[in-house]
Amino acid sequence: MSTLPAEAAQGAPAEARPWALACLLLALAGALFFSSYGFANWLASQRQDVPSVFFEWERGIPFLPWTIVPYWSIDLLYGLSFFLWRTRAALLTHVKRLVLAQLVSVACFIAFPLRFSFERPQADGLPGQLFTLLGGFDLPFNQAPSLHISLLVILWVAFAAHVTGGWRWLLHGWFALIGVSVLTTWQHHLIDVPTGALVGWLCVYLFPLRLPAVDAAAPDARTRRISRRYALGAAIALLCAVLAAGASVTLAFLLLWAALALACVARIYALAAPAWFQKDSNGTMAPAACWVLAPYLLGAFINSRWWTWRAPRASQIADGVWVGRFATRRELRALGVNAVLDLSAELPRVANGRALAYRCVPVLDLTVPTAGQLEQAVSQLDQWHAEGRRVLVSCALGYSRSALVGAAWLARQRGLSDAEAALAALREHRPAVVLSPEHARTLQGWLDSLPTMEPA
Structure with missing residues (x-):
């Protein structure tokens, strides 16, 4: 053998x-x-x-x-x-x-x-x-x-x-x-x-043999608050599983599975560790993570479709660059993109193909990318744009994580040094983005760390 x-x-x-x-x-x-x-x-x-x-x-x-x-x-x-x-x-x-x-x-x-x-x-x-x-x-x-x-x-x-x-x-x-x-x-x-x-x-x-090397911030009040919400969801699902056991073994098992998945997600947020989604830089999630977290992953995908049902799924922010929601194969074909920059930590890659370049910089949902994550994502986008690729920058909804990367990239392309100006430039193309003052502060900090340069 x-x-x-x-x-x-x-x-x-x-x-x-x-x-x-x-x-x-x-x-x-x-x-x-x-x-x-x-x-x-x-x-x-x-x-x-x-x-x-x-x-x-x-x-x-x-x-x-x-x-x-x-x-x-x-x-x-x-x-x-x-x-x-x-x-x-x-x-x-x-x-x-x-x-x-x-x-x-x-x-x-x-x-x-x-x-x-x-x-x-x-x-x-x-x-x-x-x-x-x-x-x-x-x-x-x-x-x-x-x-x-x-x-x-x-x-x-x-x-x-x-x-x-x-x-x-x-x-x-x-x-x-x-x-x-x-x-x-x-x-x-x-x-x-x-x-x-x-x-x-x-x-x-x-007990994975290894975890993907992922840049992440330390746990803070935001991640701990989200962790408590998922822990509460896990407890409710577990209680429902116990109550359902006498009526339907199948339903009880599914609720137990959901409780386990939510408990694992609560742990991920408590640690502020997107690496525990076990999604590598190519967007592939480890089979064990897919199985254990399956109820949550299904819910996350449905949620991404629910909130973007009547909204533009992707918006072009520059020649050959779009910002949008986590895309299926059909959506990628419709856009005609040949590269995906994926900011979601919680959704496994669904699109494949020899001609499709893929890079994942996993960021936890409802959190703000770190300066390091911004730099990784913008550098990859710069490279693909220079190669003439048609790129989709995506996260679950296309409203926050990917939007911030899009704004950062526009700022570097145009030589902007002010975060509010960069965000305004993004909103010209994708008005429905959801970016808080914390996003603006993170972007400003990243811009301040850049060497002075002329617009690309």
Whole structure:
């Protein structure tokens, strides 16, 4: 199997593979797995009545004894995963993901025990032997979230980072089969699968191998205030999820997912750290961030469309330069642009194409870009404009973050040294922008830092 040194691609210094540490951590993680998992199973077995949560149509899911083989294979993959990593830091990150998944899942098993409710048919041959072995330590409890699925997500991400070429298709196929096997071996009900996947993606999100290098301001009163609002939203969504559990498991799960996403966004604003959206300079958001934050991302996109429904979606501020909302592929084609300068931290790139240049300078929504972020964005816009590209400068609505960059660029193009004059020049082309006195102060500070120069 060909492998790709994922950690080396991230600029990690060359070092000897941590074989000894991998062996030690594997032993400790194995002890934690069997002891905590077994304890939660035993504790549930002591209860008089452990409920089940399932849909009636699940009785139609076929029992396929042979799928116990891929089901069991995750144990082998779990052990091998400790020896994938070339650096100590990457190994420790992987182990943190596994341990967090274990702790979160076991805590749920203890707090909200569930049991598998169908009687499994007898199996013969090798599958029968494997089921007998499994039944020796795995009682019909420890259901939601499925720890099997949580570990599957973490291991899938780990192996996919090291496998290239045609082996990736084999890898994806086998891991998908493992995912299906939790149902076809009658080990789990359906609700256990998405809850387990969410826990797995949360662990990958919270422990990334690296975060994008992003210029950002320190937390202030504004970001803390926004953080509290998102935290309140998360608490309300969580309460609604608890209240909805008795009426609709599906609705309860979706509300729980929304609560988790809002809690993560609250943390991002509390830290004033757009890097935790895990969106790189090319506009691509890490898969873990996309999955964990999906309810928020969907809401952010809908919000951008709601507020700009009847407004101009993009305004031309100079020859070959537009300022506007976060654009879809269709909107980019309609404008005829071939470069996008994206100021949004919270919206993953949707437009692609070989001829499309893309640069993201992520700025948190409802905040003011820093002088450093302004300089990065204006310098990129200068370069593309000099190359003759047709550029869209965008953020969620096109009213604030991108508008400030547009004003800064116009000021440098025209040799303006006054922020109010630059903002007035922008408003000539895009009157509906929303720029506060704080935006003007930031722009003035950036202009004052520039060397005296003639208009471009």
